[in-house]
Amino acid sequence: MLHRRILIVEDEQAIAEMVKLLLVRDGFQYVFSAATAAEAFSLIEANGADIILLDVMLPDGSGFELCDRLRRYGEPHIIFMTARVSDLDVLTGFAVGGDDYITKPFNPLEVVARIKARLRRMEEGWSEAGGKLRSVAPSSSLKQQEQTDVKGNKGIYTYSRFTLDEAAGELIVEGVPVACPAQEFLLLLHLCKHPGIVFTKSQLYEAVWGMNGMGDDNTVMVHIRRIREKIEHDPGKPVFLLTIRGLGYKLIKE
Incomplete structure (x- = not known):
């Protein structure tokens, strides 16, 4: 550090x-x-x-x-x-x-x-290098949290419209790689690892930015909007990354 x-x-x-x-x-x-x-x-x-x-x-x-x-x-x-x-x-x-x-x-x-x-x-x-997010050796605790996609590939999360590859640090939308800054990638990765689970803004901030959720709610809201612009066909009517009114956000499979 x-x-x-x-x-x-x-x-x-x-x-x-x-x-x-x-x-x-x-x-x-x-x-x-x-x-x-x-x-x-x-x-x-x-x-x-x-x-x-x-x-x-x-x-x-x-x-x-x-x-x-x-x-x-x-x-x-x-x-x-x-x-x-x-x-x-x-x-x-x-x-x-x-x-x-x-x-x-x-x-x-x-x-x-x-x-x-x-x-x-x-x-x-x-780690960040050359403007591209790349993975390094995960800790043992992260290994325990790894999930598999429907094809059995660890760290690859496949949805009908997009795929998130944890090891490669890539977001693929309809077969095309899409640039995804580090914090957006980590936020989407956290949601992919816990599909169907509702997270509050504070929980998401703590999971991605740390600091025990002491950040501004706008930080999470803006990053959620950016992610929707990448993965949703119509960001105004999301089908993957949903807002649960009064509670927070969750990622679902159709």
Whole structure:
């Protein structure tokens, strides 16, 4: 975990230095900071990044625009941290590819805790390389949870319209591979492993993002919408990933 590359894109020097200080104090070896979008992009080109803490209001542009640009080059985990708190801003952050959204003022210790939880999940079962999700050796507990599809293949979940291949890190929809960012993949994988089970937003957040469900409900809702756009013929009338009013979500076979 401590070798992961973390980039802080924040023009308020006091905030950037505080978060960086806490990360370095906890043993992270590669923590970079940038005050502008241009500087951030240069650092990413030179060093890469596994997690990016991204402010929205930067001196030379919008963090939303930078996030959209970065998504064309790979799939780093992007956590927005900003004073823009409207529902539209939050939804825009997720729409352009953000994985989480933290509003200012915030506790820097919480930011560090979220980073650790995200990296811990990467280390336990997944790694990000070259913008493509790939699997690593699963832990014994994950092995016990493995299910088989109707053909008896472990880690392959087959539905009439789509197939999720855990080992290959691939989502196939109607025979065509579909790009699926890490958090969407892990959320769909969790639901595939427990078909027919209703999960609350908090349970899904804890299963995928960690932090004992302390995340914003919007995080789960936006990722559910993105998944439906990929696997459903009509996302507005889902037949696989259903909303159970007042309870949560479940994935079913027809």
